[in-house]
Amino acid sequence: MQEWLETYLPNVADSFPVLQQSILETLQMVLAAGLISFFLGVLLGTVLTVTRQNGILPNPAVYQVLDKLINLFRSIPFIILLFCLLPLTRLLVGTAIGVRGAIVPLVFGTTPFFARQIEASLWEVDPGLIEAAQAMGNSNFEIILHVYWRESIAGIARGTTITLISLIGLTAMAGAVGAGGLGNYAYIYGQQRNRMDIIYVTVVILVLMVSVIQIIGNTIAKRNTH
């Protein structure tokens, strides 16, 4: 392996420990930001769904504020969001660089998108099911838990897949401002030093990551579609 690397990908071999570290950092960022965004996204997407006009807990004020806020954050390009959030990041996690510093902007960049994905999935749930559950004497909480969420597992899995994949893209951008990770590796070690093999290897690793996420997402979605 080592030999093979040295022959065909000499620059990758040179920086192999950095590559390993970068993969780890990317995974850490995707996992941590993904997990936080998932919970926030499910929460916000659910609030959007139930507070809309024909929802089970209509609340125009909450809906409008949340809706506009999500639009606002979604319309800010991520690279600008990164800079805008520097003070907040320092306040929340004590640093604005490294993996820890990247997680705050990643969460801000991903959650609104995630919330929309969740909202779209929940929107797909047949209103007739909600009505049937109400007629059965279900409380709103039961309806959210056992009807909305349960019936959109497949949709949520697909939305999560899309979001995680776009999150991987964002981590590469965060790498540019010192978060580390594969984006940083490809940029500093590859692009700036004109070592193309590093860039190619990074691309292959990213493709693998995306494929694995996609396969897992598809499997969950399929298992939950009857």
Added chain:
Amino acid sequence: MIELTHVSKDFGKGQQEVHAVRDVSLSIDKGEIFGIIGFSGAGKSTLVRCINLLERPTAGTVTVDDKDLTALSARELRQARKKIGMIFQHFNLMPSRTVAGNVAYSMRGSGLSRKETADKVAHLLELVGIGDKANAYPSQLSGGQKQRVAIARALANDPNVLLCDEATSALDPQTTRSILHLLKHLNETLGITIVLITHEMAVVKEICSRVAVMEHGSVVEQGDIFSIFVSPKQPVTQDFIRTTSNLQKIEELIAENAPITQLKPGELIVRLSYTERNTSEALISSASRQFEIDINIIFANIESVQGAPIGGTVAIISGARERITAAIAYLIEKNVGVEVLKDARVA
């Protein structure tokens, strides 16, 4: 059992305000099958949703089982709803759960053990005739089977009332019939009160004991099935009844001057209709024999509604003029409605 008093339901405000239900008062007895019929947009679906407060009436009170639902707290209302089953036009089964899972779902929080729940689910599926489908998913079932699952689910908490919102409208005629038979069977064996919303008079005729006719949000006519069928008062009721019989076709045929309606001199076309519950005599053949006239039946539509014959015949009568007149007098005397539709005696 179910008491609606001056129930109204409005949607929207100002210019867009819609009065879906206007001042409806209904009283539905325990153990009966009560039909609510109307064309689409008449407000019948909104009205049935007022019974379990899926739609909260803008005005009026709803009493089910001596409980004023409009006065209950949210929690009490949820408890009360468990005793009011409901089935829908599009079944509304949860696609991610199996048949058994769907039925068991409505028993959540009823305090039954796993085993008891499973036993009850099996019993309910057996009762609605799909005991072998417990592990199937709704997408694998036909429309009729889905509605059976929905019925089993609606019965899971031993309700006293079953609301059926266009429950057979998405089904073919044969399946409709089998679902109606099932409902009738449940009504007879469990004593459950059934409220049935439909736009098909045939459905009402099949199983209801009483019916209310709705138009523009109001109940315009109500009564037991037999009297509604025999003497419908409102035009909309007459329209509905016409849809269940072919006796009205004769007017179109006469207007088109179809060959069957072209009379020889001395003949006439009459429509004879039953207006009494106790019509058991062979009136047509006895009239024919007694008055020596020929009665040629073109259309006949006689059905049994609640055990009494209803409907009538359209026939061409030929014979001597005074004998025909006497025969008609005889039929009228026997409480048969006689309408002369075309008369060639005077031509």
